[in-house]
Amino acid sequence: MLKEERQHTILNEVELHNRVLLTDLAERLDVSIDTVRRDVKELDGENRLVKVHGGAVSLGFANHSPKRNNVYALDEKITIAKKATSFLKENSVILIDGGTTCQELARLLPTNINLTCFTLSLPVAMELLGKPNVETIFIGGMLSKDSQIAIGSNAIHNLSQIKVDYSFIGTGYVDAGFGLTEFDWDIVQTKKAVIHASKKTVLLCISEKLNSQHRFKTCDLNMIDTMITELEPEHPLLESFKNQDLYLL
Amino acid sequence: MLKEERQHTILNEVELHNRVLLTDLAERLDVSIDTVRRDVKELDGENRLVKVHGGAVSLGFANHSPKRNNVYALDEKITIAKKATSFLKENSVILIDGGTTCQELARLLPTNINLTCFTLSLPVAMELLGKPNVETIFIGGMLSKDSQIAIGSNAIHNLSQIKVDYSFIGTGYVDAGFGLTEFDWDIVQTKKAVIHASKKTVLLCISEKLNSQHRFKTCDLNMIDTMITELEPEHPLLESFKNQDLYLL
DNA sequence: TTGAATTTTGCTGTTTTTTGCAATCTTTTT
DNA sequence: AAAAAGATTGCAAAAAACAGCAAAATTCAA
Structure with a gap:
């Protein structure tokens, strides 16, 4: 030859x-x-x-792996992602939502434990493909062009078939009184289905988003088990989120 | 002599x-x-x-020339992709498989007609998200780290629910006698489901792959309606593919 | 057709390239 | 830190390339 x-x-x-x-x-x-x-x-x-x-x-x-398109508030997001990894154990079954903070979590997933990871997000899935220790399942559906996640009835139906140990979700807006809100109705429906498909729901939320709200409501804060921000849980900004039946981390 | x-x-x-x-x-x-x-x-x-x-x-x-845009044999793939677009009409419902040639097709989809496009491939989906005129649906499932496409029973089940006008598929290997073959059993199963989900199946195949084969068989050539290579249909390399009940383009 | 000049071909010995192996060092994993 | 997997280096055998040469074939002019 x-x-x-x-x-x-x-x-x-x-x-x-x-x-x-x-x-x-x-x-x-x-x-x-x-x-x-x-x-x-x-x-x-x-x-x-x-x-x-x-x-x-x-x-x-x-060239694909180390790509980082959005370096905005990266440090904060890394802090949040690192905190989130503390939930993970060998063979955990998790779901990672879309959004840049969740992408950061995907990137920083530990390499020494085996994980099964569902996701609706194209960029998250791309990131996960590079991890030999992560079995990745993409929840199919219609793709939303701006959020790059699967939405619609097919995605929601697929979500109804699973129950993961932890889901790590982002949100457009969060308010101590109004709970989690979004600008897009379809995304709200999908996030609802995600929460329903999870034993425990962890909200990854950069402090910028605290005390903001928009049109459509995903859920009240009591549907969330843990909220992770880049701040110390005792930070004054988080004051209004205490005594809300959710852990701060 | x-x-x-x-x-x-x-x-x-x-x-x-x-x-x-x-x-x-x-x-x-x-x-x-x-x-x-x-x-x-x-x-x-x-x-x-x-x-x-x-x-x-x-x-x-x-002339398998050194990297251009990170894709090998890009010119050939572009030729193939352009030929493939001739099948598309306003409101066509199509499916695009994984592989670099199919990615090229995704990139070169016309922008002036509305399309509905299913795909199993993460990179293809990424490409399609940038097209305002293309409604994209990702067929969910377990993701193959190798080929970056969704495989497994979930993907196959999802495929069983649809019937697209045209599917554009790639293959690892193709031989006039043995038909289409792959190195991976799961991928073969998925491709079978794709073919089954299509009214017409179009094979995009760079001429280098002609007359090669591997372990697992996807289908015989007669399951394919059209085979597109970068060559003229009369090229001697395509000789053995004539009289095979498939169109060459 | 003949015979000298030219080209082509195969052979020889030599040089270069390629390849596999073994010993050693380095990185990765446990 | 130890063990395992991978990388590196040097070396020798095999394969291929090269250069020179002579025989064979071909060309061409008379």
């Missing part, structure tokens, strides 16, 4: 699977692992793939 | 198989390996093929 032919197949495999193991390639191409390693090294040098420990990944995949 | 005749045969072989070994050529042409080597060197000088260590590859094969 020609070297060119071999490298061609390697590129094909990489493009197809996004990541490949050198051992698999060696077996498939019926050459020694050293030869494959040399080929991959060469292709890496030509920027046609990215060599990683034990294998190679496609350029698309390599 | 005349030198000219020999070189003609060599070019033919290269065109047909994309790659040749000098030893094979020598045996087939019944001349010494040095003669073949000299012939190939000459043809290489004339830019009719590319000489490589131990053999030669076709120009197309060698």
Whole structure:
């Protein structure tokens, strides 16, 4: 077999699977692992793939993972996401909602425990695909162009079939009196279904959103089990959320 | 045998198989390996093929050019995608499969007609979200980390509920005799369901994949209504795909 | 047709490239 | 920290490329 032919197949495999193991390639191409390693090294040098420990990944995949489109209030979101991971245990079944804070949680999910993760959000799903320890299930449905999540009756029906240990949700607006609200009716319906599909619901909410409200109501605060903000639970801004039958974290 | 005749045969072989070994050529042409080597060197000088260590590859094969937009063989894929758009009409309901060629189709969907588009592929869905004229529905299910598409029983069940006008699918491998094959059993099951959910199935297939096969079979070629490659339908490489009860485009 | 000049071809020995193996070092995982 | 998986290096055998040469084939002018 020609070297060119071999490298061609390697590129094909990489493009197809996004990541490949050198051992698999060696077996498939019926050459020694050293030869494959040399080929991959060469292709890496030509920027046609990215060599990683034990294998190679496609350029698309390599460029995809560390993408961060929204760096707005990133630190706060990271703080929130880290707090949220404290709920996770080996084999937890969770659901992650859309929104940039939830995306951050997806990105920061621990790599040392196995998780099953449902999501309605395209960007979250993308993030999760990069995690070998996370089994990801996308809740299908009509896609909302601005929020990039699945909505509509199909999504809601699919949600009615599951019950996850924890769901981590975001919200457009939250108010101690009015509860969680959104600007979009369909999204409200979907979030309701998410909450219904969860044993415990955790709200990830940057403090900017506190004491704001909009048109359509998702639920009252007592439907939420825990609210996580980037603030200390004792922070004065959170005063009005105490004695609301929800934990602050 | 005349030198000219020999070189003609060599070019033919290269065109047909994309790659040749000098030893094979020598045996087939019944001349010494040095003669073949000299012939190939000459043809290489004339830019009719590319000489490589131990053999030669076709120009197309060698032009698997280094990264452009992170996608290999982008030009070919664009050609294919453009051909595929000829099937679309106002309010068509279509399904777009995963894979880079299908992604290209998603990217090149016309913006002047309204479409309803189902997909199992995360990257395709991402692409479609940017199109105001396309209503996108994601078929939910377990996500395959490799191929970034939804697979599994849930996806298959969801597919069983729909019947689209056209589905545009890719395949890992295709062979005139064996039909469409894949490396992954789950993906095969999902693709079967896709074909079943379509009035017409269009296969998007870059010519490199022709005459290759793998472990698991998706379907025979007669299940496909149209096969689109970047080549002219009369191209010799497509010879074996004629008289197969499918249109070539 | 003949015979010298030219080209083509196959062979030889030499150099280069490729490949697999073993020993050693490094990274990752537990 | 130990164990396992992967990477690196050097080396030797095999395969291929190269250069030079002579025989064979082809061309061409007389």
